[in-house]
Amino acid sequence: MKYTLAGALLIGFISLPAGAANISVTDAWARATMPGQKVSGAYMRIRSDTDARLVGASSPAVPRVEVHEMKMDGDVMRMRELKSLDLPKGKTVSLEPGGFHIMLMNLPKPIAAGEIIPLTLVVESDGKRQTVEVKAEARAAMPSQPMQHHHH
Numbered sequence: 663m664k665y666t667l668a669g670a671l672l673i674g675f676i677s678l679p680a681g682a683a684n685i686s687v688t689d690a691w692a693r694a695t696m697p698g699q700k701v702s703g704a705y706m707r708i709r710s711d712t713d714a715r716l717v718g719a720s721s722p723a724v725p726r727v728e729v730h731e732m733k734m735d736g737d738v739m740r741m742r743e744l745k746s747l748d749l750p751k752g753k754t755v756s757l758e759p760g761g762f763h764i765m766l767m768n769l770p771k772p773i774a775a776g777e778i779i780p781l782t783l784v785v786e787s788d789g790k791r792q793t794v795e796v797k798a799e800a801r802a803a804m805p806s807q808p809m810q811h812h813h814h
Contacts, residue, residue: 683787684711685749690798692766693759694775702773703730704764704781704798709754714787715746716755719764721781726767732760741765749785775802 690706708716719727732741739760747762749755757763764781766773773779776799783794 682790682792683714683749683785685709685714685783685785685792685794687783687794687796690781690796692773692779692798692800694777694800694802695769695773697772699772700767700769702766702769703759704766704779705757705759706764706796706798707754707756708749708783710749710751710785710787712787713751714749714785716749716783717746717786717791718784719781720784721766721779723779724766724769726765727781728765728767729762730765731762746786773800775800 686709688707688709690704692704693702695702704719716729719729721727729744729747730741731744731747732739734740743765744762747755755762766779779798779800781796781798783796785792785794
């Protein structure tokens, strides 16, 4: 019995993807929405122990999920989809209102404060992809958290 268990553990260890990044996600939250609102945002802090890239995201609760960036273009705040977001080795990348974020689109129903939104992040490192499961708790919007389509 000991040999079978040891063999099973060894096989399990060998089957782990070589070069997989150790990704940590903290402070994950999503913006609660009002009735009729079809988009929201999810925010978090991501840290990788190796150079990696966030190349996608999905959720069973939301039909369309995209990685976005907001930045100033002259005197107008613009938002655009990113094909990937660099996660430099050992640095924390913040996804926050007014910057990088995850767009939750075509919401089937409003997101209530306190609701948990499951997200799957797709991270690529050394040519290999892995997924990271995240649970983002919905929070009511605060005045200090600009809305997604804010203009200056």
